[in-house]
Amino acid sequence: MIYDVVVIGAGPGGYVAAIRAAQLGLKTAVIEKSKTLGGTCLNVGCIPSKVLLHDSSVSSDFPKMMNRKTEVVSGFTSGVQFLLKKNKIDWIQGTALLKGPNTIDVGGKTVEAKNIILATGSAPVELPFLPFDETQILSSTGALALKSVPKKLLVVGAGVIGVELGSVYKRLGSEVVFIEFLDRICPAFDMDLSKGLQKVLTNQGMVFHLSHKVLKAKGTTLTVQGLSGEVTFDGDAVLVAVGRRPYSDHLGLQDLGIEKDSKGFVQINNSFQTSIPNIFAIGDLVDGPMLAHKASEEGIAVAELIAGHSPIVNYMAIPNVAYTDPEVASVGLTEEEVKVRKLSYKSSVFPFKANSRARCIDDTEGFVKILAEEKSRRILGVHILGPNASELIAQAALAVQLKATADQLADTCFAHPTLSEAIKEASLGLFKAPIHL
Numbered sequence: 001m002i003y004d005v006v007v008i009g010a011g012p013g014g015y016v017a018a019i020r021a022a023q024l025g026l027k028t029a030v031i032e033k034s035k036t037l038g039g040t041c042l043n044v045g046c047i048p049s050k051v052l053l054h055d056s057s058v059s060s061d062f063p064k065m066m067n068r069k070t071e072v073v074s075g076f077t078s079g080v081q082f083l084l085k086k087n088k089i090d091w092i093q094g095t096a097l098l099k100g101p102n103t104i105d106v107g108g109k110t111v112e113a114k115n116i117i118l119a120t121g122s123a124p125v126e127l128p129f130l131p132f133d134e135t136q137i138l139s140s141t142g143a144l145a146l147k148s149v150p151k152k153l154l155v156v157g158a159g160v161i162g163v164e165l166g167s168v169y170k171r172l173g174s175e176v177v178f179i180e181f182l183d184r185i186c187p188a189f190d191m192d193l194s195k196g197l198q199k200v201l202t203n204q205g206m207v208f209h210l211s212h213k214v215l216k217a218k219g220t221t222l223t224v225q226g227l228s229g230e231v232t233f234d235g236d237a238v239l240v241a242v243g244r245r246p247y248s249d250h251l252g253l254q255d256l257g258i259e260k261d262s263k264g265f266v267q268i269n270n271s272f273q274t275s276i277p278n279i280f281a282i283g284d285l286v287d288g289p290m291l292a293h294k295a296s297e298e299g300i301a302v303a304e305l306i307a308g309h310s311p312i313v314n315y316m317a318i319p320n321v322a323y324t325d326p327e328v329a330s331v332g333l334t335e336e337e338v339k340v341r342k343l344s345y346k347s348s349v350f351p352f353k354a355n356s357r358a359r360c361i362d363d364t365e366g367f368v369k370i371l372a373e374e375k376s377r378r379i380l381g382v383h384i385l386g387p388n389a390s391e392l393i394a395q396a397a398l399a400v401q402l403k404a405t406a407d408q409l410a411d412t413c414f415a416h417p418t419l420s421e422a423i424k425e426a427s428l429g430l431f432k433a434p435i436h437l
């Protein structure tokens, strides 16, 4: 049989692409080498980390929360298996190797396809002098499967993975010390969010050493170049969270002449096509933020393209969230990006201290910051540090997606008392004035 579409990789990019392709009447298969579906997000990423972030804020029973994490993950992975079955998608278990524009080898068996979607995702970056053993030198995968809580956890890299997992272990009693190369944490976020988050995490007892570079390591002892010379840090475990790299090796890309850049990202055109037009690539494997929901949007779009539709992924409207306490969430351009583009803009900040609901629930840390273009008054970016920021950002994403102006957002009626009113107040602050400040 020749499939219309074969997807390689069953993460949130790949399995979503497969479901959409099947919905559009295309005979589809997914090739996945792991025993479970769902990729990094479901098995060793977004989902298990959110279980631990939730449970560690309400309990200190570590074995119990690890068990619940396993249960939640297995519920989701079998849920994906059910969805594939429901949509009559074949799951071919094994490792795919591209043999030609229409041919894939899976453990000696040949699979043929009119269209191939590469969705193999990414893997944690390893530092050469700190190879992962997943018991003491941990990637995010190891940090999500520890048997006990380390007394002192060194975290190399204060990005999203670092601050989320650092928060989990801080709540469980670890001493948590960050060593970050840059002079700020979470560089993907607007600087005001990074600064605000660092302040609250510091108040929670986490320690940050910024502009520090790890030079070498002996076990869990790190030699670090600090601002005024070399310093040594000792820990019981080290989490290395210095980014992820596209998982584009061992796929047979080179033999087919499919181009990658120097970091391993597969090169595609605006239609997700690689240098071989019927082989597509999406998600962490290609340029852009390494986010599950970005991969899913691309998965839907590529399936629709193959089916002859004209989908559009709006990269301006992809939210980015860190599930710390308080949460951080953002959509659109950061102030730094607005400046780089030399746009003339206005910025408005509304603190949760002045929001009635935040005061009712005694959770007033943080603020909403909105940027709008001065002339068109179009919303350029919304940046939130505060309670439920991960949920609040959805309405901001809608505003950016629909190209709303500051006035349209400010003129919308928000229920009282809600945290969302901070968004209305911040948008009022752009060209009118906030009421409660």
Ligand code: NAI
Pocket: 046, 127, 156, 157, 158, 159, 160, 161, 162, 164, 179, 180, 181, 182, 184, 185, 186, 187, 188, 212, 213, 214, 241, 242, 243, 244, 289, 290, 291, 320, 321, 322, 323
């Ligand atoms: P990241 O890119 O967010 O942060 C890595 C940090 O490590 C940066 O601050 C960087 O300056 C620092 N760094 C790099 N090399 C270093 C070195 N040698 N020494 C010290 N610091 C160093 O990457 P992270 O946290 O590993 O996450 C990987 C990807 O996974 C990101 O793209 C992220 O967006 C995604 N992710 C998303 C989550 C979410 O949506 N909530 C949760 C976790 C990860």
